[in-house]
Structure formats: C-alpha cells, structure tokens
Amino acid sequence: MAIQLFVPTFDVDNCLSEIKECLEKGWTGMGFKTVEFEEKWKQYTSLPNAYYLGSATAALNLSFDILKEGYDWKDDDEVITTPMTFISSNHAILLAGLKPIFADIDDTLCLAPESVRAHITDKTRAVLFVGLGGNTGRYEEVVKICEEHNLKLILDAAHMAGTRLRGEIPGKEAEVVNYSFQAVKNLPTADSGMLCFKEAEFDKIARRKAWLGINKDTYSRSTGGNYKWRYDVEYVGNKYHGNSVVAAIGLAQLPHLDMDNAYRRQLASWYDQMLMPCGDKIKFITVPEGCESARHLYQIMISDRDGLMTYLNEHDIYPGVHYVDNTQYRMYAYAAGTCPNAAYASDHLLSLPMHLRLTYEDVSTVAECVKEFLAK
Structure with a gap:
C-alpha cells in the first residue's frame, strides 16, 4: 500500500453529530457553530480575539489590510518576511500595497534574527514570522527585535495549531496570529482559518471587512428586532467569513x-x-x-x-x-x-x-x- 505525505484523520461520528445540528437547526452559514468555534479557540489558545474565516489566506489578507489602514502605513512600506513559506504569506503583503523584504532563515527553517535586524530600514513597519512545520525557531529573539524597533509582529501559525513554547501557545506578543485548518493541517476541516487580533477594535473591523464591509452580519441581524434588516456598509470588503458546517468539523476535531x-x-x-x-x-x-x-x-x-x-x-x-x-x-x-x-x-x-x-x-x-x- 502506498505511503502518502498527508492523510487527514477525522472523528467521523462527532463530525457528523456536529454537522447534524447545523442541518436540524437550518443554520449552515456564519454564526451558530462559527461563534462556538471562536469561543473554544480563545479558550484553547488564551488569545483575546478569534474570528473564524474560510481560509488562513483570508486571515493573512485581512491582517495586512487592517494593520496598514489602522497604523497609517503607506504604499511600499516594508514588511520583513521569510522566503521559506507558502506563497499566500507573501502575496498578502503585496495585496495590501506593501513590499516584502526577504530575510534569510537559520537551521530551524524560520527567520534568522540577525538577518531580520540587518534588513530593518526607516520604511520597515512589521515582521512576518512563519512557524514552518510547527517550529517556533528563534521566535523570542524576533519578538525582542520588534519591541526594540517599534515594529508590528504578524505570526503566520498555519502549521502551529497546538505548538507550545515554554509551555504556552505563542502569539500573545504578536499584533495578529493566523491559523490554518485546511484539509491536511493538524486540525483538519474542509478548509478554514482563524484570525486572532490582539486589539478588539481590529477584530471588529475584520468582521465587517470579511462580510463585504457590512456592519451587521446575518447572525447578529437574526435577533435584531423590528429593524434587524437595516445595516450600513462601512468598507469595501470581501466575502471571507467561514460557515457553520465546516466549523462543526473543527469543533469535533479540537478535543483531539x-x-x-x-x-x-x-x-x-x-x-x-x-x-x-x-x-x-x-x-x-x-x-x-x-x-x-x-x-x-x-x-x-x-x-x-x-x-x-x-x-x-x-x-x-x-x-x-x-x-x-x-x-x-x-x-x-x-x-x-x-x-x-x-x-x-x-x-x-x-x-x-x-x-x-x-x-x-x-x-x-x-x-x-x-x-x-x-x-x-
């Protein structure tokens, strides 16, 4: 029998049970299970905010878009990043109108702090740290560099679901942490991700930008009284949000x-x-x-x-x-x-x-x- 690189394993009975609730309730879109998964993820990671999205790529795109706007970064301001990652990491920088500046890696395959330091200029605004394969590399040293130079830290934790550093889930030091629950990741779903901003205000903005800029999602409008159909459109956004059926799989997998x-x-x-x-x-x-x-x-x-x-x-x-x-x-x-x-x-x-x-x-x-x- 062939030995494959990746084969996901699911708790099939619990996945079906969680999905059945969605179908019986008649709520398969955003809300319901997505909200429950967000709360469970915050409990698991101890991160203050968590927003469930259709992919980790969506989370990365929102991260740079919102940070650029929130901190008044200019087009072509620089983000120090790694060349050893899936292209979605660096595409997100470009999509925000920022410039990826590539620092080298060390023997952990993560960013080498000395190379990060060497690439800082007066246009540097942030560092994107990718925990390749689940490795933390020299993350703590990169955190210190960001603190010394007043740089924002984005943690691409697509491979890091469950990784711990000195007994704790890393990321409280970062401006934002992005997780992947893609089909073959450690916590597999069909495809989805989690966006974890440090600042609650950025989390609120993300929820609007991921729903086409609308300031009330369909779940919150379902209990909004006589005028629940009224909403405003505050941003030009995308349709990035996750849905309850896929979140149900995540809820079944998280305990494992x-x-x-x-x-x-x-x-x-x-x-x-x-x-x-x-x-x-x-x-x-x-x-x-x-x-x-x-x-x-x-x-x-x-x-x-x-x-x-x-x-x-x-x-x-x-x-x-x-x-x-x-x-x-x-x-x-x-x-x-x-x-x-x-x-x-x-x-x-x-x-x-x-x-x-x-x-x-x-x-x-x-x-x-x-x-x-x-x-x-």
Whole structure:
C-alpha cells in the first residue's frame, strides 16, 4: 500500500453529530457553530480575539489590510518576511500595497534574527514570522527585535495549531496570529482559518471587512428586532467569513488536537532514531529547546533531494517539498540571491510522510528506503 505525505484523520461520528445540528437547526452559514468555534479557540489558545474565516489566506489578507489602514502605513512600506513559506504569506503583503523584504532563515527553517535586524530600514513597519512545520525557531529573539524597533509582529501559525513554547501557545506578543485548518493541517476541516487580533477594535473591523464591509452580519441581524434588516456598509470588503458546517468539523476535531500532536512528535522521534545513523548524509532540522512543536512536517535535507524523491516514489512512498524559496518565483525575483540559506534549503529539503495513520512499521519502511538510497 502506498505511503502518502498527508492523510487527514477525522472523528467521523462527532463530525457528523456536529454537522447534524447545523442541518436540524437550518443554520449552515456564519454564526451558530462559527461563534462556538471562536469561543473554544480563545479558550484553547488564551488569545483575546478569534474570528473564524474560510481560509488562513483570508486571515493573512485581512491582517495586512487592517494593520496598514489602522497604523497609517503607506504604499511600499516594508514588511520583513521569510522566503521559506507558502506563497499566500507573501502575496498578502503585496495585496495590501506593501513590499516584502526577504530575510534569510537559520537551521530551524524560520527567520534568522540577525538577518531580520540587518534588513530593518526607516520604511520597515512589521515582521512576518512563519512557524514552518510547527517550529517556533528563534521566535523570542524576533519578538525582542520588534519591541526594540517599534515594529508590528504578524505570526503566520498555519502549521502551529497546538505548538507550545515554554509551555504556552505563542502569539500573545504578536499584533495578529493566523491559523490554518485546511484539509491536511493538524486540525483538519474542509478548509478554514482563524484570525486572532490582539486589539478588539481590529477584530471588529475584520468582521465587517470579511462580510463585504457590512456592519451587521446575518447572525447578529437574526435577533435584531423590528429593524434587524437595516445595516450600513462601512468598507469595501470581501466575502471571507467561514460557515457553520465546516466549523462543526473543527469543533469535533479540537478535543483531539493535543493527543494528535503528541503522536506526531512520536512519529518524528521514530524518524530521528532510524535516520540518525545517516547523520553524515542527512541534515536534520533544529527544534530549539522549549519548543513543543505541532510537527505538521518532518523535514530533512540531503544533497540529492530530487533523486531521493524519485527513488521513494518508485517504492510507493510520496514525500513533498515545503517550500520553494519564494525569491525563485517571478513575483519576487527582485530578491533573488539575497537569502543563501533559504536557496540551499529550497534545493535540498524533503518532507517525509507525516500523518496520524502512519505506524511504526510505516516509518521504518520510509526510513529504510531513505537509507538504501543514501547507501547507493
């Protein structure tokens, strides 16, 4: 049987039970389950605000749009960001009329604080930190840099659902935190995300901008009295909000998140143990002290990444690549060659299968295949 990179696992009975409530109530859109999921997420993370959206990309787009407007940033003001991320992270900066400035990464695959510091100019307004694979990297150092230079911090936590740093969910230090509950993430739904602003006023603005700028959503208008149909339009917005059917899946999955992540860490530990004898041919990704990673990804770097990928495919094992250095894309070619660590990682990184249906035997099969290739 083929060993896939990602295979989501759902609590099917509880998912169906939560969805059934939506259908019986006749409320499948925003509100009802979306509100319940927001409250549960705030309890889980201890973040002050949470707004449920149709995707983490929508959350990123709203983040930069609202911060730019709220802090009076100008077109072409700069945001320091990482080249090692999915393109939605950096597209959100461009969509807001801001300029992505690429800093390099370190051996955690997250932003290197010394590179962040070196890229600060009088036009820098914010730093986007991406917790790749669930890793916190040197997040605390980046927080200090932002505090020293009065920069806003945006935490792209798309891979970090359940990650803890020194026992706490990171993000209280950030201006905004964005989570992904896309189909194969650690907390899987069909596709959705959560936008967690530090400031309540920004949360209010997000709820309006995500509903086409309307100042009352359909859920609040359902209990609005005789004039509940009246509303104003305060912004040019998008239709970004989430719906109750997909939120119902999130509610069913949330109680499993910590246990699921613990198993992911067990899988990573097995990979470490089995591949360690090849340490002279494999570069392992550093997980710093104090980081309890969600382990969305298990990544290694080897000299002939593409050859190994082909070899694994020939043996019905299907790894992935996360990610291509964004400065190699035409959109961001202005920064090509400025991040040598990211460029090297882009050519050598491989994500091995990582999901809850893997067994010890599956991990052993993958590891043995990797070792066979390296021995050739």
